[in-house]
Amino acid sequence: MSQEHSDAVATLLGPAEVRELAARLDVTPTKKLGQNFVHDPNTVRKIVRLAGVTEHDEVIEIGPGLGSLTLGLTEVGASVTAIEIDPRLAAQLPQTQAQMQPNAKLRVVLSDALDLDRSHLEGQPAPTVLVANLPYNVSVPILMHLLELIPELQSGLVMVQAEVGYRIAAGPGSKEYGSPSAKAAWYGDWSIAGTVSRKIFWPIPGVDSVLVGFAKHAEPIGTEAERATTFALVNAAFAGRRKMIRQSLQAAIPGSTTESVSELVQRAGLDPQARAESLSISDYLRITRVLV
Numbered sequence: 001m002s003q004e005h006s007d008a009v010a011t012l013l014g015p016a017e018v019r020e021l022a023a024r025l026d027v028t029p030t031k032k033l034g035q036n037f038v039h040d041p042n043t044v045r046k047i048v049r050l051a052g053v054t055e056h057d058e059v060i061e062i063g064p065g066l067g068s069l070t071l072g073l074t075e076v077g078a079s080v081t082a083i084e085i086d087p088r089l090a091a092q093l094p095q096t097q098a099q100m101q102p103n104a105k106l107r108v109v110l111s112d113a114l115d116l117d118r119s120h121l122e123g124q125p126a127p128t129v130l131v132a133n134l135p136y137n138v139s140v141p142i143l144m145h146l147l148e149l150i151p152e153l154q155s156g157l158v159m160v161q162a163e164v165g166y167r168i169a170a171g172p173g174s175k176e177y178g179s180p181s182a183k184a185a186w187y188g189d190w191s192i193a194g195t196v197s198r199k200i201f202w203p204i205p206g207v208d209s210v211l212v213g214f215a216k217h218a219e220p221i222g223t224e225a226e227r228a229t230t231f232a233l234v235n236a237a238f239a240g241r242r243k244m245i246r247q248s249l250q251a252a253i254p255g256s257t258t259e260s261v262s263e264l265v266q267r268a269g270l271d272p273q274a275r276a277e278s279l280s281i282s283d284y285l286r287i288t289r290v291l292v
């Protein structure tokens with residue numbers, strides 16, 4: 001057995017360890033919490049490599065579950081803050097870590113990621129990298145919450161349902177482009193970093209998964225106040241995505257009319273007859289800047 005193989009057995013969770021841990025905790029994975037656990041150390045190492053995580057990184061992980069990905073992150077020496085909603089899993093993880101990687105730098109926070117606030121992150125350097133196998137039914141709200149809450153994040157790699165991943169990484173004009181794509185683009189550049197087989201999960205999910213990576217823009221494209229207004233415009237535009245923006249945007253601009261919105265959009269250098277999916281986040285920001 002090679003050294004690498006014996007290390008893999010010792011420090012990461014394979015199928016036997018995942019089953020054994022779940023049985024010991026009496027955990028039956030639930031759909032409601034998106035509990036599909038990775039039981040393939042090779043995939044874990046691939047994710048960590050693609051995320052570019054090193055011993056110098058402060059990583060935040062959402063939904064560590066039994067610890068499959070967490071142990072891959074701590075294996076390379078990164079400091080990890082892991083946010084888990086399931087109390088049984090959150091309680092077990094430090095014990096798994098103590099047994100398998102006693103020197104790992106890991107902090108487990110029992111919380112719904114959507115309720116995470118800065119107080120949960122106090123007492124240590126802010127995370128700069130996000131790596132997670134996200135619970136699929138809430139992956140977009142969790143991503144948006146974290147990007148807003150932690151401006152220190154510089155990059156990340158998340159595993160999400162394929163359909164969602166392609167939406168997040170989509171650009172204007174493509175059929176997948178929607179409000180998550182436009183909002184995600186506020187924070188950085190997103191791309192599909194890879195696909196993963198359904199077989200690496202237990203239980204096997206009913207949907208395909210992809211890895212989506214992001215790199216933060218070197219400079220924020222706008223201020224926080226501008227972001228709030230721009231996101232309201234994006235929401236209104238996509239809520240009425242079949243309409244022209246001179247109509248759909250009225251929902252976000254109190255007291256406006258088709259004529260006043262047309263005038264505003266023209267002042268921003270855009271076509272009032274355009275539809276939501278043809279505008280980039282910078283276009284929405286241009287409308288904001290004329291508006292405020």
Ligand code: SAM
Nearest residue numbers: 033036037038063064065068085112113133135
């Ligand atoms: N990271 C583990 C892995 O790769 O094997 C588990 C990933 S599993 C797809 C999603 C995990 O997120 C589960 O452990 C689940 O309990 C947790 N989870 C679900 N909803 C959550 C939420 N709102 N906040 C934090 N964790 C959540």
